[in-house]
Structures are given as C-alpha cells and as structure tokens.
Amino acid sequence: MTEVPSPQLRISDQNRESALSALGEHMSAGRIDIDEYGERSARITAAKTRGELVDLFADLPAPHPRYDDVPQAVAAPEPATEAAPAPRHPGTPDGWTGPQRFVAAFVPLVWIAVIALIATGVVHGALILVPIGLSIFGRSMWGHSGHHDHRHDRHLRDRERRRELRDSFRDHRRGLDR
Template identity: 45%
Template sequence: MSKPDIRIGDTEREEALKALGEHMSAGRLELDEYGDRTAMVTTAKTRRDLLALFADLPEPHPRFGEVARPAAAPVEARPESAQIARRLVNALVPLTGLVCVLLFFTVLKTPLVFLLVPIVAVLVGSLTGDQHGRDRDRRRRR
C-alpha cells in the first residue's frame, strides 16, 4: 500500500465490494450507505479512492497485492487426426482450382466454373477461421 496513486483494476474493485459486503452484514453499514459506497467503488480509479471508503471502518480492507501477469497459454498438442483433417480442409482450395481447370477444358466450356474457387475458399475460411494466422502468432510468442 505504499503507492496510493496506482490505478486499480476489476480485481481490486471486486475485493473492495466483498469487504463492504462483509461490513454491511456485520451491521457497520446501513443499506443506503452501502449502496453509496459500492457506487463509489465502481467509479474509483486509484488505490487512494478505494482506501478513502474504508477510512472509518475496521478490517477487512482491500489488500493490494502485486499485479499478476497473465500466464502464457499452453500450446495445445493437436491429435494426429485433427492435424490430418486440417491439412485436407486447407488443400480443398487448390484442389478446387485444379478441378475447375479440368471441368473447363473437358465438360463445361464456360469461365463461370472458376467461380467455384472463391466460393470454396470462403467456405473453408469460415470453417477454419484464421487458424494459420493464430499458429503463426503462437510461434512468434515463443
């Protein structure tokens, strides 16, 4: 608590709301006063703002621990079948291009057959999302 002007986050606000709830259930705060103080908790910006709400109250007060850094998400190992399925789905777009060329020169003599390529690309993209981009970003973070 040596730095009262440090900005607070949701964790600190939740802790303060919990402490105020304990004071209300102990009879130290009336319902109206509890409502006023909880409203001030939600608009508090710094530790000083929160501590001022507890100046006339005994423990419990909010405790300000070190800001926890988010842990790196573990990289999930995909099952072999999922990797094979993903590769097959990703191969659909180039395969569709080849099929369109074959259809154009053999059966369908219209260039409209090539519209199948963007249609398949959109469908595959909607199914897989930006998985390639996510994998690339995951490798960069390592």
C-alpha cells in the first residue's frame, strides 16, 4: 500500500503552477469571483507546503493541484483538462497536408533564389514580391499555430509574475507579523 505524502512536504514551482491553473478553472466555472481568485492566487504563490495548498482547495471540487512525485492513485484528483485538439488533418503526425508541406519546403528556396537573382542583377528588384506573396499564402494555410515560442515566453513572464506576487505577499505577511 502506498502512503499518502505528508502535508508538511515542501512544494515546487510546478505544484504552484498546477494550483494556479486549477484555481483559474474554478474562476472560469464561476465558483469563485475575481477578488477571491486574487486572494487565493496570492496565497498559492506564497505557499510552502502541500497542506497550505490543500486548505485552499478544501471547499472546491476537482480540479485540484497535481503532485507529479506522487502516484496518481494517492494524489489529489487530476485537473479536468480539455482534450488536446485533434490534428486538422488526421493521419499526419503534425496535422499538415501535402500542399502545406510543399509550401513550407518551397518558400525558403524561392526566397534564396530570388535574393540571389536580384543580387547578381539578373532580374529586377520587383521580383521580391513573389516570395513575399508565397509567404503570405503559406501563412494563410496554417495560421498562427506555428508560434510556440510566444507561448513559452508568456509562460516565463507568468512564472516571474507569480514569483513577484509570492514575494510581495510574503513581505506583506512579515509586516503584519511584526
């Protein structure tokens, strides 16, 4: 039989992120309002132990924070997450169609060829409109889903903001304790 971990165990940033995500789902569902979300999220960012997180979710149904180091049979209930969107074109690992793959491979070659032709003086500079048009066309074929870096940057900014909130909450608490 597996033991349930002690509520005194220290939590990680991943545990806090899981708790904030679950709390956001409760706010989206209307279980808590924006003021309560702000209060609880400040307490989550300042939390040090599992017991503190458990207390914050005691009056809420699932989802609750996840603890990756605990077997799921004894962990807090797994947050309800939306299913990952199916690829737009099933059967291909990345969901791209044949024409999308062609454009993705062809456009960089056209850019290189046009720049080389313009640089050598073989053709007029207006030919630059061809790769620009192809790039716009290619972009319209698969939209904005290719920009994962922006999500990663946002994630890092959000993590930094949560740390700032946690530190400011701790400083505030220290001021009240004096």
